[in-house]
Amino acid sequence: MFTDFKSLARSLPCGLVITDKELNIEFINDFAAQQIFSLSADKKSTNLKEHTFYTTDMRRFDMDNCMRSMVDSGKRTFHKTLVVKGGKQEKLVYFSVNALRENKGKELYLFNITDISDEMDCITHSPGTFGRSEYTLRKKIIGNDQKILDIYRMISLAADSEVNVLIQGESGTGKELVADAIHELSHRKNNPIIKVNCAAFPETLLESELFGHVKGAFTGAYKDKPGKFELANGGTIFLDEIGEISQTIQVKLLRVIQEKTIERIGDNKPIKVDMRIVSATNKNLREQIKKDLFREDLFYRLNVFNIEMPPLRERHLDIPMLSDFFIEKFNDSTGRAVKGLSREAVKVMMEYPWPGNIRELQNAIEHAFVLVSGNIIELQDLPREIIENNHSDTSSARQASGQNLAASVYYAEIFRHKKGGRLKISKEQLMGVLEMHDFNQSKTAEFLGISRVALWKKMKKMGI
Ligand SMILES: Nc1ncnc2c1ncn2[C@@H]1O[C@H](COP(=O)(O)OP(=O)(O)OP(=O)(O)O)[C@@H](O)[C@H]1O
Ligand SMILES: [Mg+2]
Structure with a gap:
C-alpha cells in the first residue's frame, strides 16, 4: 500500500514529504523538492532541518521545536502558513502536518505543502491579512511595536497614492x-528612485544638482x-535633509511642484x-516656519502625507528583535555563527536610551562582533x-529598569528558545506575555514559539 502511495504521490502537483519525528526525510516528492525547496532535479534533502522556514512576519520558525512540541503534546495534526527560502x-x-502510524508501529509525519505564493498578490492591505506589501515591509523594516505596524500601514497607503510624502524623525530612525x-x-518601482542629500551641497551646487x-x-x-529631477522622471526623488535648503531653492522647488516642469540652469526651455x-528631515519644520527659515506654502506641498518615525x-521592546536581525545580517556577511545576546x-x-536610534544599535552589534569570543554576545x-x-544610577533609569528587566528577561529567553534552546519562563513572565x-x-x-497545548500545560502547572 505504501509503495502504491509513493508512486502516486511522486507525481502529485503539491508538495508531499514524510519524515520521522526527528524530521529525517523518508519520502519527498518531486514537487516538494523542486517547486517548494527549489532543489535541482538531481538533489534531494535528507532532513527538513536543512531548510529555513520563516513565519509570515519573517521570524525564524523552528520546525524541530514545533515537531517536538507536537510529539510531546500528543497532537496529531498541525497547520501553519510559512515562508520557505530556497536559493x-x-x-x-x-x-x-498529520501524524501517521506505519505498519511496524513507527510514528511518521506527513507534510502536505501547498504553494500559495500567488495569492499574496491578490490579498490587499486590509488589516489582519497578510498582504504582499506587509510581507515585503516586515522583512526590511524590523519591528513589532504598534508604532511600526502603523508605519507599515502608512507606507502602504502612501505607496498606493501619488502624493508627496514628508518623513520626519530623529537621526537613524529609518527615514531612508x-x-x-x-x-x-x-x-513607479520600475523607474529609478533618485536620492539627493540637500545638506551635502552649497546652494549653487545643489541647484545645479537638482535642475541640471x-x-x-x-x-x-x-x-x-541633466539634473536629478529629470533623472527621476517616472520615478521618485528622495530629498533628504530638506530642512537645510536655502530660500532661493525653496522658491524653485515650489515652482517645480506647481508647474511640474523644470528649467536647466542657463536655459529657459x-x-x-x-x-x-x-x-x-530630522528638523522640526514647523519651528523653522515660525523662524521664517522655511516657507509655509512649500511645507504644505511637501507634507501632503506625513510619516513620523518613532525614536527607538x-x-x-523591539530592541531584541532588531538585535537579532542585525546578528543574522552580520552572521551572513562574516560567516560567523553568533547565536544571540546574553x-x-x-x-x-x-535600558539604554539609544540617541542614535537604530543606526546606533546596528553599530553596537557590529562592534560586538569584533569583540565576541564565543557564540553569545x-x-x-x-x-x-x-x-x-x-x-548610571539616576532615578529615572532605576524606575525604568523595573519594567524593562521583566521585559528583557523574557525576551532573551524567548529568543534563545526560538533558536533551539529550552524555554525557561517564570510565572510572572508568562503572565506578562499573556x-x-x-x-x-x-x-x-x-x-513564545510553542504549541497551544504546551502553553496550556505550562499555565496549568503554574496555576494560572
Ligand atoms: N526598522 C528597521 N529595521 C532594520 N533596519 C533598520 C530599521 N530602521 C533603520 N534601520 C537601519 O538603520 C540605519 C539607519 O537608517 P536610515 O538611514 O534609514 O535612517 P535615517 O532616519 O535616514 O537617519 P539620518 O537622519 O541619520 O539620515 C540603516 O542602516 C537602516 O538600514
Ligand atoms: Mg537618512
Missing part, C-alpha cells in the same frame, strides 16, 4: 528605509547635464517632469557608552 526564491506555503519602501511598493545645467551656464559647465517627491527608546547584555541594551562586548549607562496579548492563548503560544 534566491521565497515561497509562501501552507503546511499541514521608509522612502525606499514607498518607492518599491508604488507603481546647459553648457556654458557657468564657469566649469563644459557640457549639458521648460522640461516636463513626472515624479513623486519624498522628503525627509519609544519602542524598546541576558545581561539584553537588559542593558533595553556578552555585556563586555558592547560599546563603552552602553555598558557605562548601566552604572497580558501583552490580551490573554489570547493562541497569540501567546505563537509569540
Whole structure:
C-alpha cells in the first residue's frame, strides 16, 4: 500500500514529504523538492532541518521545536502558513502536518505543502491579512511595536497614492528605509528612485544638482547635464535633509511642484517632469516656519502625507528583535555563527536610551562582533557608552529598569528558545506575555514559539 502511495504521490502537483519525528526525510516528492525547496532535479534533502522556514512576519520558525512540541503534546495534526527560502526564491506555503502510524508501529509525519505564493498578490492591505506589501515591509523594516505596524500601514497607503510624502524623525530612525519602501511598493518601482542629500551641497551646487545645467551656464559647465529631477522622471526623488535648503531653492522647488516642469540652469526651455517627491528631515519644520527659515506654502506641498518615525527608546521592546536581525545580517556577511545576546547584555541594551536610534544599535552589534569570543554576545562586548549607562544610577533609569528587566528577561529567553534552546519562563513572565496579548492563548503560544497545548500545560502547572 505504501509503495502504491509513493508512486502516486511522486507525481502529485503539491508538495508531499514524510519524515520521522526527528524530521529525517523518508519520502519527498518531486514537487516538494523542486517547486517548494527549489532543489535541482538531481538533489534531494535528507532532513527538513536543512531548510529555513520563516513565519509570515519573517521570524525564524523552528520546525524541530514545533515537531517536538507536537510529539510531546500528543497532537496529531498541525497547520501553519510559512515562508520557505530556497536559493534566491521565497515561497509562501501552507503546511499541514498529520501524524501517521506505519505498519511496524513507527510514528511518521506527513507534510502536505501547498504553494500559495500567488495569492499574496491578490490579498490587499486590509488589516489582519497578510498582504504582499506587509510581507515585503516586515522583512526590511524590523519591528513589532504598534508604532511600526502603523508605519507599515502608512507606507502602504502612501505607496498606493501619488502624493508627496514628508518623513520626519530623529537621526537613524529609518527615514531612508521608509522612502525606499514607498518607492518599491508604488507603481513607479520600475523607474529609478533618485536620492539627493540637500545638506551635502552649497546652494549653487545643489541647484545645479537638482535642475541640471546647459553648457556654458557657468564657469566649469563644459557640457549639458541633466539634473536629478529629470533623472527621476517616472520615478521618485528622495530629498533628504530638506530642512537645510536655502530660500532661493525653496522658491524653485515650489515652482517645480506647481508647474511640474523644470528649467536647466542657463536655459529657459521648460522640461516636463513626472515624479513623486519624498522628503525627509530630522528638523522640526514647523519651528523653522515660525523662524521664517522655511516657507509655509512649500511645507504644505511637501507634507501632503506625513510619516513620523518613532525614536527607538519609544519602542524598546523591539530592541531584541532588531538585535537579532542585525546578528543574522552580520552572521551572513562574516560567516560567523553568533547565536544571540546574553541576558545581561539584553537588559542593558533595553535600558539604554539609544540617541542614535537604530543606526546606533546596528553599530553596537557590529562592534560586538569584533569583540565576541564565543557564540553569545556578552555585556563586555558592547560599546563603552552602553555598558557605562548601566552604572548610571539616576532615578529615572532605576524606575525604568523595573519594567524593562521583566521585559528583557523574557525576551532573551524567548529568543534563545526560538533558536533551539529550552524555554525557561517564570510565572510572572508568562503572565506578562499573556497580558501583552490580551490573554489570547493562541497569540501567546505563537509569540513564545510553542504549541497551544504546551502553553496550556505550562499555565496549568503554574496555576494560572
Ligand atoms: N526598522 C528597521 N529595521 C532594520 N533596519 C533598520 C530599521 N530602521 C533603520 N534601520 C537601519 O538603520 C540605519 C539607519 O537608517 P536610515 O538611514 O534609514 O535612517 P535615517 O532616519 O535616514 O537617519 P539620518 O537622519 O541619520 O539620515 C540603516 O542602516 C537602516 O538600514
Ligand atoms: Mg537618512
